[in-house]
Amino acid sequence: MLTEKQLVEIGELQHECEANDKIQLKLNWEMLRNRSENEQSDFLLYEDGKLAAFLGIYSFGKKAELCGMVKPEYRRKGIFSKLMKQALSACTERKYREVLFNAPAQSAAAKDFLKTISCEYSFSEYQMKWAEKELAADNHVTLRQSEPSDLPLEIQLDVSCFGYMEQDASDYSHCIKREDDQEFIIIEFENKAVGKMRVSHTNGEAWIYGFAVLPDYQGRGIGRNALHKIIAKENEAGYPIFLEVEAKNAHALKLYESCGFKSFHVQDYYEWQKSS
CATH class of the missing domain: 3.40.630.30 (Gcn5-related N-acetyltransferase (GNAT))
Structure with a gap:
């Protein structure tokens, strides 16, 4: 510590x-x-x-x-x-x-x-920052605060969308919920919980993490509308808005760019080749 x-x-x-x-x-x-x-x-x-x-x-x-x-x-x-x-x-x-x-x-x-x-x-x-852009939102998509009963969904989303093992997803979820200045959000479509995101407020900035929608509900504009809503909320509160996305996730990169995000820094990752 x-x-x-x-x-x-x-x-x-x-x-x-x-x-x-x-x-x-x-x-x-x-x-x-x-x-x-x-x-x-x-x-x-x-x-x-x-x-x-x-x-x-x-x-x-x-x-x-x-x-x-x-x-x-x-x-x-x-x-x-x-x-x-x-x-x-x-x-x-x-x-x-x-x-x-x-x-x-x-x-x-x-x-x-x-x-x-x-x-x-x-x-x-890619680390991306939102630039001013006119946004639209669909009332079929709503955002609410995560509740303890949402934990199984949050774990399922990390497994299906980010490739986590189930136990790893559970451990990580419990770990990040100890952190301060975090807002855990559930995305609902037609009153059904189908996605999540986390917003961290640090040094006067809003960072969006862990944005995911269940595979069966992807391709319906749910993610785009959820992003529009959280961008509007954070922008109205006066925060500059940032997020991160892996370059290999071309679909997510294109979605963020269409919502007004622009890349400003790139982080490279190298995997340790541990000797046996």
């Missing part, structure tokens, strides 16, 4: 690295702020009394994503390799089925480091 002082130090290091490298790091701040008390998923290294490097493990069921950074003047000294060794040891102990390294597509430093690790490129993820 990170202290407030450590969170401030990580934020300061992030801003320094992003400004120096002209990139945007994905540190999953809602997860950093809500680590469980006994969870060892963050690795920090100090030099001369200042945070010189950070590496975080972000768990999604039995899948883990790793992302970190090193203060520019402390690079090429083996510091990040030391943190990575600790993190991969923790991943091995937890028996993750998949471990992914997250690197901003424009980060030369990250790409150079990944050449030293046994990994293969897996996919890219």
